[in-house]
Structures are given as C-alpha cells and as structure tokens.
Amino acid sequence: MTEQQRTGANDALLLIERLVRFAARRGMIEPPLDAIASRNALLDLFGFAEAYDGEVPEEQLDSPAPLLEPLLDYGASIGLIPDDTTTFRDLLDARVMGMLMPRPSETAARFRRTAERDGIERATDDFYRLSIDSNYIRMDRIANNQYWEQPTAYGKLEITINLSKPEKDPREIALLKTVAPSNYPKCLLCADNVGYAGRADHPARQNLRVVPLELQGEAWYFQYSPYVYYNEHSIVFHSKHVPMRISHATFARLLDFTDAFPHYFIGSNADLPIVGGSILNHDHFQAGRHVFPMETAKAERLFVRPEDDGLTYGIVAWPMSVVRIGGADKAKVREAANAILDAWRAYGDPEAGVYAFTEKDGEQVPHNTITPIARVRKGGGCELDLVLRNNRTSEEHPDGIFHPHANLHHIKKENIGLIEVMGLAVLPGRLKTELEGIAGLLTGEAAYDAASLQGGPLAKHADWIAAMIEAHGTRLSAERAQDVLRDEVGRKFLDVLKDAGVYKRTPEGQEAFARFLRSLGLVEREA
Numbered sequence: 001m002t003e004q005q006r007t008g009a010n011d012a013l014l015l016i017e018r019l020v021r022f023a024a025r026r027g028m029i030e031p032p033l034d035a036i037a038s039r040n041a042l043l044d045l046f047g048f049a050e051a052y053d054g055e056v057p058e059e060q061l062d063s064p065a066p067l068l069e070p071l072l073d074y075g076a077s078i079g080l081i082p083d084d085t086t087t088f089r090d091l092l093d094a095r096v097m098g099m100l101m102p103r104p105s106e107t108a109a110r111f112r113r114t115a116e117r118d119g120i121e122r123a124t125d126d127f128y129r130l131s132i133d134s135n136y137i138r139m140d141r142i143a144n145n146q147y148w149e150q151p152t153a154y155g156k157l158e159i160t161i162n163l164s165k166p167e168k169d170p171r172e173i174a175l176l177k178t179v180a181p182s183n184y185p186k187c188l189l190c191a192d193n194v195g196y197a198g199r200a201d202h203p204a205r206q207n208l209r210v211v212p213l214e215l216q217g218e219a220w221y222f223q224y225s226p227y228v229y230y231n232e233h234s235i236v237f238h239s240k241h242v243p244m245r246i247s248h249a250t251f252a253r254l255l256d257f258t259d260a261f262p263h264y265f266i267g268s269n270a271d272l273p274i275v276g277g278s279i280l281n282h283d284h285f286q287a288g289r290h291v292f293p294m295e296t297a298k299a300e301r302l303f304v305r306p307e308d309d310g311l312t313y314g315i316v317a318w319p320m321s322v323v324r325i326g327g328a329d330k331a332k333v334r335e336a337a338n339a340i341l342d343a344w345r346a347y348g349d350p351e352a353g354v355y356a357f358t359e360k361d362g363e364q365v366p367h368n369t370i371t372p373i374a375r376v377r378k379g380g381g382c383e384l385d386l387v388l389r390n391n392r393t394s395e396e397h398p399d400g401i402f403h404p405h406a407n408l409h410h411i412k413k414e415n416i417g418l419i420e421v422m423g424l425a426v427l428p429g430r431l432k433t434e435l436e437g438i439a440g441l442l443t444g445e446a447a448y449d450a451a452s453l454q455g456g457p458l459a460k461h462a463d464w465i466a467a468m469i470e471a472h473g474t475r476l477s478a479e480r481a482q483d484v485l486r487d488e489v490g491r492k493f494l495d496v497l498k499d500a501g502v503y504k505r506t507p508e509g510q511e512a513f514a515r516f517l518r519s520l521g522l523v524e525r526e527a
C-alpha cells in the first residue's frame with residue numbers, strides 16, 4: 001500500500017467513525033450495541049479489518065452529506081462504485097446509510113409510541129427528521145431548487161425550478177440502454193422498495209422507512225417523498241400494487257387520514273391520463289404540512305341545499321374549477337363529495353365544451369374526473385376541495401383541451417397534477433440554464449439575434465424572448481433581468497392553470513360552473 005493509499009484508508013476509517021457517531025447522536029441507532037454492529041457492517045463493506053482508533057472530533061453536524069461525499073470518493077477508488085457517476089454514488093450512499101438505520105419495524109413501533117405518548121405532530125416531526133438524517137431526503141440537493149412567489153389576482157402562486165434530481169450524464173444514459181428489464185419492485189411506490197439495493201435504473205432504498213396505516217379497514221403506508229417539493233411532503237400508498245381510482249372510497253380514506261393527521265392536508269391526483277399524475281398504476285395520495293395558495297383562496301360564490309344539510313358548497317376564486325365543501329359532519333361532507341363525483345362523471349354541457357364521454361371503436365371513453373384535497377378547517381370541521389377535471393383532446397389541442405396549450409409548452413408541457421393544481425409550479429430543471437441564457441440577452445451580455453436562436457436551446461423561447469426584448473430592451477441590470485424573467489414565468493404558470501380549468505374565469509364560464517352546481521339541486525346564497 002502506498003503512502004497515499006494509506007492516508008486515504010485512514011481518512012475513510014475516520015469518516016466511518018464520524019458517521020456512526022452522527023447516527024447515534026441523531027437517534028438513528030442506539031449505542032453501544034447498535035453502534036458496534038453498524039461500525040462493523042461499514043468496516044466490512046469498505047474492506048477494513050479494524051476500526052479507527054485515533055482522535056475523533058467533537059461535532060454537531062446537521063447532515064451526513066459532508067461525511068458521505070469523501071467516503072464515496074474512497075469507495076470509488078477501491079472499486080465499490082463501478083462507474084463514478086451520480087447514479088452509482090447514490091446507490092452506495094443509500095447502502096452506507098442503510099447500515100445506520102433502525103429496522104423498519106422499530107421505526108414503525110417508535111412512530112406509534114410517540115404518537116400515543118406525545119401526539120401525532122411530534123411523531124411526524126421525528127419521522128421527518130429521520131428521513132433527512134438518513135440522507136433519504138437529500139436536503140443538500142433540495143437546497144439547489146429555485147423558489148419564488150408570484151403575485152396574482154388569485155393570491156401568491158409558488159414557483160419552483162426543480163434542481164434536486166440530478167441530470168444523468170451521457171455514460172449513465174448509455175448504460176440504461178444495456179440494463180435488463182426488471183419487474184421488481186413493480187414501481188417506485190411499492191412497499192418492496194424498503195431496503196432495496198437499487199440498480200442503474202431504479203434508486204436504492206436501504207434508507208427508506210415507512211409507517212403502516214389503516215384507512216377504511218385497508219392496509220396503507222405513510223412515507224416522506226425524497227424530493228420534498230413542499231414542507232413535510234409525504235406519500236400515502238396502498239399496500240397492494242393497484243391502479244389509481246377516484247371513487248367514494250377515496251373521500252372516505254382522505255377524511256380518515258385527516259382524522260389521524262389533523263395538521264396535514266392530503267390529496268389525490270386524478271385517475272385519468274393527461275389530467276392525472278405521473279404514476280397511475282399504484283393508488284396513492286400526497287400529503288404534508290404546507291398551506292398552498294389554493295387553500296387561502298376564498299369561496300366567492302356559496303351554494304347550499306334547500307333543506308339545509310349543514311354544508312356549504314363554494315366556487316373558489318381560483319383559475320381552475322374548484323368546488324369547496326365544508327361542514328362539521330364528516331359523514332355528510334363525504335356523502336356530498338360522493339354525489340358531486342357521480343354527477344360530474346356523467347355531466348355534459350356542450351355550450352361550455354364539457355363532454356363526459358366520447359365514442360372510440362364503439363366504446364364510451366370517460367373524460368370527467370376529480371382531483372380531491374382534504375383538510376381540517378381552522379376552527380373545526382372538515383373541508384374537501386374537489387377540482388373538476390376533463391381530459392378530452394381535439395385537433396387544435398391534441399395534448400388536452402384542459403391542459404397547458406402549445407404556446408406554454410416551452411415553460412410547462414407535463415401533466416398538471418395535484419401539486420400544481422394547488423398553486424405550486426414544479427418546473428423542469430432545464431429552465432435554469434435557459435433563463436440564464438435569456439437573462440444574458442436582456443442585459444446585453446450576449447447579443448440578440450433572432451435568427452441565431454434557431455436550432456439552439458433557446459429556440460423554443462424565441463417568440464417569448466422577442467416580446468420581452470420589445471418590452472424591456474437589452475440594457476437591463478442583472479437584478480432587473482431576473483425580476484422580469486421571474487414575473488414572466490409566474491404569469492405563464494397562471495396561464496397554465498387557466499388552460500387546465502374546465503370552467504373559464506369569464507362571466508360565461510362561471511355561469512356554466514354555477515349551472516353544474518344547480519343541476520345537483522343546490523341553490524345560491526349570498527357569500
């Protein structure tokens with residue numbers, strides 16, 4: 001062994017010891033026995049026969065990332081990482097942290113004990129902290145996301161450019177083409193992911209922990225999202241690999257969850273293509289501890305039943321079409337949601353461009369569904385927001401009539417799922433460099449030539465760039481250019497939501513919306 005190799009090995013031994021102490025201090029493992037076992041597992045992984053026996057610094061780290069990065073470098077140098085790319089580093093990272101975790105059953109038992117003794121908020125606080133300390137949630141990457149707020153007539157929208165998912169480099173992309181297909185785990189949500197070692201095309205999950213839940217007598221699981229698009233972003237998923245379906249049972253499950261987790265909202269993506277989320281093959285919800293812009297929007301028109309069932313039905317002042325049901329009686333709120341879902345599934349209004357079904361190959365194809373969100377109301381009672389969705393397409397809008405239209409695809413082309421519906425834009429990472437390029441044109445740092453944009457990464461933005469330069473010129477300060485771009489992106493996201501709204505924010509559109517509610521036997525009262 002060379003002197004350099006000896007130094008590297010000694011540094012790695014110290015890093016292992018520091019990681020073990022970090023895990024013990026953060027309550028991930030219990031010293032001395034867990035610490036001994038974790039230390040020995042890591043020594044074995046890295047090929048060491050003995051533990052570090054020198055001085056260990058006293059430190060109070062908030063994250064294991066500063067220790068993991070150099071340890072992964074050492075792992076690459078001794079062949080533990082076949083290719084020193086982000087994908088393979090992440091596989092080893094999860095393997096290392098998995099050796100510093102409580103067993104899944106211990107995590108679940110601790111969650112239950114804490115909830116019973118100290119309350120559910122303390123239980124979720126501790127579980128969220130574990131998910132961060134274990135590097136399952138990589139907060140160092142999430143800190144790279146760009147975030148700002150956009151003032152609008154509907155309140156402040158939240159805008160993020162998602163930079164927490166690293167881009168794959170050409171070597172990784174080439175490798176993916178050679179990977180044999182696998183059906184295990186069936187998807188990224190299945191419980192089989194807990195402890196899974198991962199592969200080039202599937203993330204490692206040795207540091208994932210989930211908590212069992214019972215919703216409507218069925219087995220579900222609760223976990224945090226590794227990408228945390230908002231505070232305590234969590235996923236509640238069915239114990240079985242069953243497809244997404246919005247049904248009467250959906251509302252019952254959502255309200256069961258808010259009974260157990262009153263400090264969290266919970267919602268579901270819609271269950272049809274175009275208007276649904278990215279995963280339709282495994283039934284799941286998203287939850288968390290965050291107040292979205294849609295929640296703060298007021299109901300501008302109120303409807304009630306003539307017989308007064310104690311509920312209010314509001315049309316929310318929001319660019320999408322939202323019915324807000326509120327009341328103290330959970331069973332009545334659930335029944336009201338059932339009635340609206342059933343009615344909307346079958347509802348057509350040609351004058352408003354709403355068709356519940358079209359015919360294809362002799363079969364009726366459904367188009368109407370709902371994106372539901374549940375929360376406990378301030379002051380008590382429960383609240384369900386039902387966002388009306390329709391996934392019909394046309395020649396003019398082949399990607400969806402109620403989907404971002406083609407003129408907005410340079411900013412957002414993907415489905416408008418639950419998170420965006422509630423007013424938080426999750427925009428693709430490519431926008432960071434593209435906006436930096438446009439900022440260079442607005443400041444004059446780069447010369448503007450419309451013809452030269454063609455064929456380059458900014459070509460998709462050509463019309464937008466021309467309009468901004470006409471409005472603002474090419475001599476802006478860097479700070480002013482950023483402000484202009486952020487405002488422009490925020491306005492585009494508002495247009496995205498307006499496109500996705502079934503009933504437009506026009507007098508005609510809002511009258512058609514009220515017509516649907518009146519078809520349910522509701523009558524309007526003064527808001």
